[in-house]
Amino acid sequence: MDTKKAFPKKWLLSLLLILILATLPFYTNPYKIVSITSILMYVCLTVSWVMFCAPTRYMSLATATFFGVGMYTSGILGEILPFPLVVVCGGFISFLIGLLTGIICLRLRGFYFAIFTFGLNELVRNSVVWWEANVSGTVGRWVIILESMTIYYYMLVIVLLTVLVAYFLRRSRFGLILYSIGESEEAAAHIGIDVTRYRIIFFAVSCFFMGLAGAVMATKWAYIDPRIAFNPVLNFTPVLMALFGGVGEIYGPVLGASLLTAISEVLLSRFPYYYMLLYGIIFIVVISFLPDGLVGLTRKWRKETTDAIG
């Protein structure tokens, strides 16, 4: 297949999509903007999860932690600093905590890395609960409120940034390094790659974007407490969305997150009582029958058609 020809088309499509998203508030109602903002949030979380976890095959279950760190940064610094600075701070604090986590769990692999990150979220959440009950004497905090339009544009910029970084990371030298870690860590170390350093840095980079998203989205809730900020469900959702879309291509997680968020919004409004039950069923169906996600399906389909033609 001629790959060079396919590039401009892809870029053109993405540009068109960005243009539509950027002008969206001019011709849709505010309610839809709120829904689309939550789609953007899940796209950001899923893409940043995929950025590190897909190539290296380290399954992180701490997305909620770094998202929550961003939210709490917004809650604490929201009234002190101008908002753009607050968002950047949220990202950087997440980045630093990501670095620290990476350094702490250097020796953990596979299952142990997954449950360490899973436990980390519980540790952070319960520590914050204890802190609020015994030291600061408050439960939760108020966050400054922004217009839904402002939140939308902030999220849009963050999503674009995340997708661009993920896209270029994948095709860069560092992307290859991450993939080689995933294939075989020993082999990667043998050919002279400083495996530990890249693992820690890129884990923290993926946390940076989760923190950005958290800092912005906190203003949507207006009030946050540890149960909202460090909700364990959010540890699993990006994984599911990534699997649903497929991690083979950059558009996989974007597609997966958008579709699943849209589906769950519809389910939530139609069947409020059975929503979570249905969500569980979707979870199992996706994992059982879509091992390579939607990307895998389209690839399979393409292969079949080319086989039929050739």
Place this chain on the structure above:
Amino acid sequence: MIKLVLDVIITSLIMGGIYSLIAMGLNLQYGVARVLNISHGEFVMVGAFVTFWAYKLFGINPLLSLAICGPILFVIGLFAYRTLFRYLRKSSQSVDIFEGRSMLASFGMLYIIQNIALLWWGPNVKAYNFLNYPIHFFGLTLEANRLVALLFTLVVVLVFYLFILHSNLGKAIRAASQNEASAQLLGINVHRVLALCFGLGALLAGLAGSIISMMQEITPVMGFPYLIIALIVLVLGGTGNILGSLIGGLILGGVTTVVLYWQPDLTLVVSYAIFALILIIRPQGVLAR
């Protein structure tokens, strides 16, 4: 002072016994069948609610319910393994991929079980009165239900341990956990053993839930903390090591009880901190050989 110490010791034993039961169940599911069952805590919850229901609707003695709960949970576990997890195992290229997929699938199961329970029993806290009177011995006052719970927990733990150690099925389970291929060569039907392990894991969780319901209030969302505790004990005792889970459960029970008496709000934080520390220092388990 002596009274306090005795009180702490007895509470430790009760909590420790329950933790051991749940963790041994998870150890069968992960250590042998390679399914990191995120919905394990929900089996505890189902066990508690079945006992509650049997008592409220039919007036069945909660101690008798142990004999009802066990088989029900065993069948649920067996069914889940034979339909979902066996399919995932067959369609995964490697054990690593199977572990990842089965963990996520079990998270989906958590949602399904928890929400069926919420729809069925409602979100309210429930409790029943069972042997709720004080007993005095050695100058110590204890509720009768706690004493009975202690007794039954220890009996179940002991019976199960002897079963794993001495019965043919127990030996087959240990063989499959050490080396699947060799176990197969010795004529053990590994797929059957793995399914049984998953069922037995659910059974142990159900029994623990049944015992918990005798002493504490129950809700459909009570399961999650028990999952975390089981994970901590699993890491403490080492995967695949049943005795490790037993001892690990008792140790964690002791530690959390001491923290509970000293600074109740910190109980969970301390357990997670222990968990994180063990993972960092000795990921293969403190009690692992």
